[in-house]
Amino acid sequence: MATILFIGSGAGLVSALLFGVVATLSPLGLLLSYVAPLPILIAALGWSHRSGLVATIVGAIVSAVFLPPAAGLVFAIAVGLPAWWLAYLALLGRTDHAELIEWYPLGRILTWLAVTAAGITLIGAISLGPSYEAYRSSLDDLIRAMVGAELTPALPVDADTEQFVRLVTAAVPAVAATTFVFMLTLNLWLAAFTVRVSGWLPRPWPSIPDTLMARNSLLITGAAGLGSVLLPGFAGLGATAVLGGMAAAFALQGLASIHAATRGNRARPVLLALLYLALLLLSLWIIVVLAGVGVAAVAWRSRKSARTAMLD
Incomplete structure (x- = not known):
């Protein structure tokens, strides 16, 4: 103790x-x-x-x-x-x-990463104002100040500043949750690697490319997508944050799936190097593509597992 x-x-x-x-x-x-x-x-x-x-x-x-x-x-x-x-x-x-230890799956940890990031985002939004209207007003003022201080990319001369502010405000929960997922994932990996090197990690090092999110992660993402459109106030904001967090989790799932799919391929080092280079240069679009790959991988492998279970 x-x-x-x-x-x-x-x-x-x-x-x-x-x-x-x-x-x-x-x-x-x-x-x-x-x-x-x-x-x-x-x-x-x-x-x-x-x-x-x-x-x-x-x-x-x-x-x-x-x-x-x-x-x-x-x-x-x-x-x-x-x-x-x-x-x-x-x-x-x-x-x-x-009598063998079955460790908590990495895929479920990915889902919890998304949910945790969404929770942090929602609590942060609520802290900005006692009501949703107060939150939106505070965030709108902050974004206007950033535009005025030239902390954002220059807008075209004929751009509608207020429309830009509204779009950024609507995107903030998803972007914040996505950022939290990547930050927490990197910290978790660095901590696990450090503890493993020191010999104190109780859990055997897992095969990260074989990570597979559970099928219910697709349902969570679909429900969050609907909620972000249909639900008002902080409920809709929370759904948007969950959607952003799940998108980041699926992007990581897609990255793992590509690592797994290229095993044994002689061009694997070059392909992965190009992928990570594209991730650095075109981060937003590559994350969207990786999220799509992750969704497809979970859907396909879950369907395959279901068919195998039926045959057995």
Whole structure:
């Protein structure tokens, strides 16, 4: 127990420091804030999820003391609790009839990544105003200020600024959730790799290219798509955030499926290098294509599994 408290406290302090440097408003500070969940994930994966929970509590307290008090709550919601939860899922396992541990599937973790990112986005939106109208007004004002400060790409002379603001405001939940999914996934991978190298990772290293999201992920995505169009207020915003998070999860699924499909191909290194280069240069469009590949892979492999089960 003493080790858990010591490791967790240290991880919480480091995580709070990384979280706090964003206040410097420098590019380096922003970059460091993206890896704020990393120490908590390392502590939780290497020394049980209890250590990650201690890190979350310590990090929230430190943030509240040395930053504005509300920063402690922001740290807990956006950094600490998501990191603790993902580490908990990664180490979740059950023993089968042969006394072998069946670890929680990566595909389900991907789905939880999307849902977690959507939850963070929704809570962040609610915090901007007591009502949906107040949220929209606050976000519209922020985007107008960014346009006025030339922090956004220059608009054509004949462009309708208000229409542009409305479009950006509508897209913010999906973009935010997508960003959170990629950020949390990268942190989870880095933490697992670090703990694995140190020899403290309880779970065997999985075959990432063989990741397969569950069939119900397609239903979740379809329901989120409908909800984003039909539901009003924060309910519609939450559905839009889920849609964005699931799109990012399916893009990662598509990337894994391409890795799996090119096994044994002599041109595989070149093909993957071109794919990652395109991902860097044309990130938005490639993410859309990868999401389509991911959806197709889940649908096809789920249908194949269903047919196999029927034949058996």
